[in-house]
Amino acid sequence: MHIIIIKRRLIKKYLIGLAIIILVLIAALIIEKNAKSTFIFEKKAIPIYSVETKDKKIAITFDTSWGGDNTKPILDILKKEDVKATFFLIGKWVEAYPQDARLIASMGHEIGNHSDSHKEFTKLSKEQILREISSADAKIMGVTGIKTSLFRFPEGTYNSNSVKVVEATNHKCIQWDADSIDWKNEGYQIEYNRVIKNIKNGSIILFHNSGKYTPKTVAMLIKKLKSQGYSFMKVSDLIYKENYILDESGRQIIK
Numbered sequence: 001m002h003i004i005i006i007k008r009r010l011i012k013k014y015l016i017g018l019a020i021i022i023l024v025l026i027a028a029l030i031i032e033k034n035a036k037s038t039f040i041f042e043k044k045a046i047p048i049y050s051v052e053t054k055d056k057k058i059a060i061t062f063d064t065s066w067g068g069d070n071t072k073p074i075l076d077i078l079k080k081e082d083v084k085a086t087f088f089l090i091g092k093w094v095e096a097y098p099q100d101a102r103l104i105a106s107m108g109h110e111i112g113n114h115s116d117s118h119k120e121f122t123k124l125s126k127e128q129i130l131r132e133i134s135s136a137d138a139k140i141m142g143v144t145g146i147k148t149s150l151f152r153f154p155e156g157t158y159n160s161n162s163v164k165v166v167e168a169t170n171h172k173c174i175q176w177d178a179d180s181i182d183w184k185n186e187g188y189q190i191e192y193n194r195v196i197k198n199i200k201n202g203s204i205i206l207f208h209n210s211g212k213y214t215p216k217t218v219a220m221l222i223k224k225l226k227s228q229g230y231s232f233m234k235v236s237d238l239i240y241k242e243n244y245i246l247d248e249s250g251r252q253i254i255k
Helices: 002-041 071-080 091-096 098-106 126-144 160-167 188-196 214-227
Strands: 057-063 086-089 110-113 204-208 244-246 251-254
Touching: 057 214, 071 098, 071 214, 086 091, 086 098, 091 098, 091 126, 098 110, 098 126, 110 126, 126 160, 188 214, 204 214
Parallel strands: 057 086, 057 204, 086 110
Antiparallel strands: 244 251
16 A cells, blocks of 8 residues: 555656646747747847849948048049049048048038047947037038938947947948958059959948059949949939848848
8 A cells, every 4th residue: 555655656746847847848938939039029230231233333432531641533533434422421530631521522422421530339338429420420511511311330340239329310321242441552453353353233332532552443443343334323322211121241122
């Protein structure tokens, strides 16, 4: 009799233990499912890198640095080739080179905000980011009369939070998918090859106004791309304003 009671107790304990294990596994599955749902809901915010389009159209962009450098030679080439580009200006650069900023605007090129002092946005608070953007906007407006609607992160560095903060100021965040890396001053042929191999419909190209070889690289690139049937657009004319999604690479795809 005692043996039967002991066996029953052991079976009871086993069943209770089994039930606990099953409940733990069910709870783990629920948590995992909720975590995945949260991840999908909180999809990482990223800038626009390029645009999906059947048309052979692209955009050339220039980031200003800390000097006037090759701004005027670049503008002369763009004028000669009848190409409009987008220039992302730093607020402090506009203060230092107001004549260059006005010249860019007077020639019909697009102007975007590149922050006021080129600080890394991933290290700034929300308030600091807002000050960087508003200060640069005020300086650009004061010198050129232009209100910007595009923004490019200093050093191209961002995180989901900084993208959301910038977008809340009614600026679209713009990156690039073809980088000349002209700031390294490695030579126009290297810069040209680096860009040309990455070009596709809807590409956004990155140059800087301070690159030693940038004017020659830009001239070569424009001639080559024109011969291939490409047309050049300002970024705001290239990108979609609504009814689009961004894939994982930052490429705009129309819905």
